[in-house]
Amino acid sequence: MQRMLLAAALVTAALTYAEDFALRGVTVHPISAPEIPNAVLVVTGDRIAAFGPKQTIPKGHRIIEAKGLHVYPGMIDSASVLGLSEIGSVRETQDIEELGDFNPQLRTMIAFNPGSEHIPVSRASGITASLVVPSGGFIGGQAAMMHLDGWTWEEMTVAPSAAMQMRLPSQETTVTGRAFGAGRRTFAEVRRRYEEQMQQVRLFFEQARAYQARKANPALGFKPDLRLEAMMPVLAGKTPLMIVAPKERAIRDAMAFAEREKVRIVLAGVREVDPFLEELARKKIPVVLPDLYQVPLEEDASIDDPLDVPAKLAKAGVAFAFGSYNIERPRNLPFQAANAVGHGLPHETAMRALTLGAAEIWGVADRIGSLEAGKLADLILTDGDPLEPRTQIRQMWILGKPVSLENRHTRLYEQYKKRL
Amino acid sequence: MNRRLFLSSLVLAPSLAAAGGSFFIKNAKILTVTKGRVDGALLIRDGKIAAIGANLTAPADALTLDAEGGYLMPGIVDCHAHVGADAINEGTISVSSMVRIEDVLAPDDVQIYRGLAAGVTTSNVLHGSANTIGGQCSVVKMRWGKSATQMVFAGAKPGIKFALGENVKRSGGGTNFSGTLRYPATRMGVEDVVREAFNDARAYQRQRDEYQTRLAKGERVLPPRRDFKLEPLVEVLEGRRLVHAHCYRSDEILMLLRAAEEFGFRIRTLQHGLEAYKVAKEIAKHGAGVSTFADSWSYKIEAYDAIPYNAALCMKAGVLTSLNTDAPVTQQRHLLQDAAKTLRYGQLTDDEALSLITINPARQLMIEDRVGSLEVGKDADIVFTDKHPLSLYAKVRKVFIDGEVYFDREQDIRQRAERAERRKALIEKLKPAARPSQKKGAR
Numbered sequence A: 001m002q003r004m005l006l007a008a009a010l011v012t013a014a015l016t017y018a019e020d021f022a023l024r025g026v027t028v029h030p031i032s033a034p035e036i037p038n039a040v041l042v043v044t045g046d047r048i049a050a051f052g053p054k055q056t057i058p059k060g061h062r063i064i065e066a067k068g069l070h071v072y073p074g075m076i077d078s079a080s081v082l083g084l085s086e087i088g089s090v091r092e093t094q095d096i097e098e099l100g101d102f103n104p105q106l107r108t109m110i111a112f113n114p115g116s117e118h119i120p121v122s123r124a125s126g127i128t129a130s131l132v133v134p135s136g137g138f139i140g141g142q143a144a145m146m147h148l149d150g151w152t153w154e155e156m157t158v159a160p161s162a163a164m165q166m167r168l169p170s171q172e173t174t175v176t177g178r179a180f181g182a183g184r185r186t187f188a189e190v191r192r193r194y195e196e197q198m199q200q201v202r203l204f205f206e207q208a209r210a211y212q213a214r215k216a217n218p219a220l221g222f223k224p225d226l227r228l229e230a231m232m233p234v235l236a237g238k239t240p241l242m243i244v245a246p247k248e249r250a251i252r253d254a255m256a257f258a259e260r261e262k263v264r265i266v267l268a269g270v271r272e273v274d275p276f277l278e279e280l281a282r283k284k285i286p287v288v289l290p291d292l293y294q295v296p297l298e299e300d301a302s303i304d305d306p307l308d309v310p311a312k313l314a315k316a317g318v319a320f321a322f323g324s325y326n327i328e329r330p331r332n333l334p335f336q337a338a339n340a341v342g343h344g345l346p347h348e349t350a351m352r353a354l355t356l357g358a359a360e361i362w363g364v365a366d367r368i369g370s371l372e373a374g375k376l377a378d379l380i381l382t383d384g385d386p387l388e389p390r391t392q393i394r395q396m397w398i399l400g401k402p403v404s405l406e407n408r409h410t411r412l413y414e415q416y417k418k419r420l
Numbered sequence B: 001m002n003r004r005l006f007l008s009s010l011v012l013a014p015s016l017a018a019a020g021g022s023f024f025i026k027n028a029k030i031l032t033v034t035k036g037r038v039d040g041a042l043l044i045r046d047g048k049i050a051a052i053g054a055n056l057t058a059p060a061d062a063l064t065l066d067a068e069g070g071y072l073m074p075g076i077v078d079c080h081a082h083v084g085a086d087a088i089n090e091g092t093i094s095v096s097s098m099v100r101i102e103d104v105l106a107p108d109d110v111q112i113y114r115g116l117a118a119g120v121t122t123s124n125v126l127h128g129s130a131n132t133i134g135g136q137c138s139v140v141k142m143r144w145g146k147s148a149t150q151m152v153f154a155g156a157k158p159g160i161k162f163a164l165g166e167n168v169k170r171s172g173g174g175t176n177f178s179g180t181l182r183y184p185a186t187r188m189g190v191e192d193v194v195r196e197a198f199n200d201a202r203a204y205q206r207q208r209d210e211y212q213t214r215l216a217k218g219e220r221v222l223p224p225r226r227d228f229k230l231e232p233l234v235e236v237l238e239g240r241r242l243v244h245a246h247c248y249r250s251d252e253i254l255m256l257l258r259a260a261e262e263f264g265f266r267i268r269t270l271q272h273g274l275e276a277y278k279v280a281k282e283i284a285k286h287g288a289g290v291s292t293f294a295d296s297w298s299y300k301i302e303a304y305d306a307i308p309y310n311a312a313l314c315m316k317a318g319v320l321t322s323l324n325t326d327a328p329v330t331q332q333r334h335l336l337q338d339a340a341k342t343l344r345y346g347q348l349t350d351d352e353a354l355s356l357i358t359i360n361p362a363r364q365l366m367i368e369d370r371v372g373s374l375e376v377g378k379d380a381d382i383v384f385t386d387k388h389p390l391s392l393y394a395k396v397r398k399v400f401i402d403g404e405v406y407f408d409r410e411q412d413i414r415q416r417a418e419r420a421e422r423r424k425a426l427i428e429k430l431k432p433a434a435r436p437s438q439k440k441g442a443r
Helices: A002-014 A118-123 A187-216 A248-261 A274-284 A310-317 A330-342 A347-354 A358-361 A408-417 B005-008 B110-117 B166-172 B187-216 B229-238 B250-262 B277-286 B310-316 B333-342 B350-355 B359-364 B409-430
Strands: A023-026 A035-046 A047-051 A062-065 A070-073 A075-080 A128-130 A139-147 A156-168 A242-245 A265-268 A379-382 A393-398 A401-403 B020-031 B037-045 B048-053 B063-066 B071-074 B074-082 B121-127 B133-141 B159-163 B242-247 B269-272 B289-292 B321-323 B382-385 B395-403 B404-408
Touching: A002 A242, A002 B187, A062 B166, A075 A330, A075 A358, A118 A128, A118 A330, A118 A408, A128 A156, A128 B382, A242 A248, A248 A265, A248 A274, A265 B110, A274 A310, A310 A330, A310 A347, A330 A347, A330 A408, A347 A358, A358 B133, A408 B110, A408 B277, A408 B310, B020 B350, B074 B359, B110 B121, B110 B333, B110 B395, B110 B404, B121 B333, B121 B359, B121 B395, B133 B187, B159 B229, B166 B187, B187 B229, B187 B250, B242 B250, B277 B310, B289 B310, B289 B359, B310 B321, B321 B333, B321 B359, B395 B409, B404 B409
Parallel strands: A023 A062, A023 A070, A075 A128, A156 A242, A242 A265, B020 B063, B020 B071, B074 B121, B159 B242, B242 B269, B269 B289, B289 B321
Antiparallel strands: A023 A035, A035 A047, A070 A379, A128 A139, A139 A156, A379 A393, A393 A401, B020 B037, B037 B048, B071 B382, B121 B133, B133 B159, B382 B395, B395 B404
């Protein structure tokens, strides 16, 4: 088995150009439609051309026998710091958090290091695209949807500004981080600080609206403001605010804020969902799940917290996606989804949240997230359920091009296996 | 929330708790880990596994449980955790061998319950990694609801924590360091601390031996002054205390093996040992075990060459290998999943994968005659899951320790509503409106 994998890796490594091909005998999991066993899937250029049980293979397409194997759309990580961080404890390798409270003009896309060792490591689990999210202050910057293969960040960008990252002032008494400093504060003190900061946030949005008005009727000497300019797609409802809101007060605040400012939001990292399930569904507010490897929030919380959050959201009809957050975690994203399935989430809902569901939230479903004729050929070929560690990811294609599943870890493995 | 309140609400139903005698678990797929799989029944008597077989009949006095085709596996052993301890690091000095985790065991730490709920029945509770020679560790059974004394794994061989690399160098200075400088600041200094400590220990040992010899000859001599720092190190020299050494890089691993060999003792386990795969041959030859993470990496520079194939490579080299959590660094509730990852990374067999969290860590702690596999005569530390435990879709339904049910999922679920009610009531009490009115000057 290992030898087969290696051989496959060598073959893919040799193919650095896109080649038209067809998978034959494969079970196709389109996500947008029921699975089709023993089918043919045709890829022409960077697109999925067609698939079906009786699909003919056009001339000039290399045939790949895939009997007993499964093809799925590549998985999407909906909250990562991929390409922005290399070694957790080494500040010099961090490009996630800028100084300042309002930085909508910052773009993760341009700081995305295509040479990061974390990119091929993430791919090995079947992830083909990742929403790269900044943080820091109240508005951290623009999150970009990036393909996990390419020579430059330009080539790798799927959507330069899929979301605007935001964190509202906190009302938590136990806090860490720059906005508050570490430690425990009295609620009165926290509340006073919170009101001040909320005032600043409102003011910033007022400035942005005033700028929007000035821009519509520019007076002589009107000078573009890069920061406020970056807010225009948010105010126009084109780009959603991705608001990090783990606990009840933060979630309530974020929803009220969206209402008042009339902006589109996606909630990220939500933990205390119980009071909001109906409202989130009704208002069609999508959610990025928290890192499911976190401990329960309170000592007396259920042992299933937060692993049962996805099942609750699904039951209520809330759209959601999975996010890794931590630089170490992207490769565990499918395993997190499996944990959610273990805690009551239907398997097909989990698969959808990792693919098409995520693509819909980030406005890229016209190109990625499902197997449909005309969509980009971001594919994974597996020997089983992609959520279980027992399964091996055999091959990957991004934009129709075979992508190596080798990485720092497989290289060290092969190298030191020889020393045994 | 208040620990004690939580604790008191997690008392087991009497029907299960009272059955200290016999349990007969039928219709089970029994993963013994050491002796293959048996589809049948398992009998628990007096806290021990009394029988395992395909055609057992239930004794009349035993309480019968129908596993409904679910799985039984040995209780999970975590060779490196910081659960159930009120303090972790005595990091002010480089050699703190005199301090003991057993003195700070905290049986009401909710992490014990959470680990237990994931099938962990034994934990090696270690001192932290702030200093080269840390404190004495404590092997505990996850007997939630019992006292600190009752948690201790009686008869487990004593151990001590060592640590190498970045964590112990941290107090030696650096860009972000603002505390009091403490030796060592380099890996060179770390070796020196180890050698100096054992040089002292050896001298102390000679002094004690000489005292005994002269005493035996009938001489009248004063005993040497007791040294609580060196005593545990003498035990290490004499093979009476196990060394669990936190380490990352291959160079420091090799350094420690050689330093130990110089003083004539063995390292029992290399904890984390993320680069153990690079010197697996040397580790096997020395006879050390490796207890590593499943796939943690890149959180610091010494973890940049960490690979998820570490466990598989070490195993192939003949090293006694286990997976640990370092909880709360990673969580005990993911230990089964960590084992499952070796099915992908290195393609271990099911039994090999399960051995990483059961019999192997038990061997590393030298408690394998008691726990780590399902065999007749061993402690009835058993995990009951609904699906194959290496599937991420599996859930732990019951956990037995010494034949008693310490975790029952159905019961946990039943108690959630009650707990929520109590929480709500407490919050109501805190609200100003609910307080009796206080007139000015009334007191």
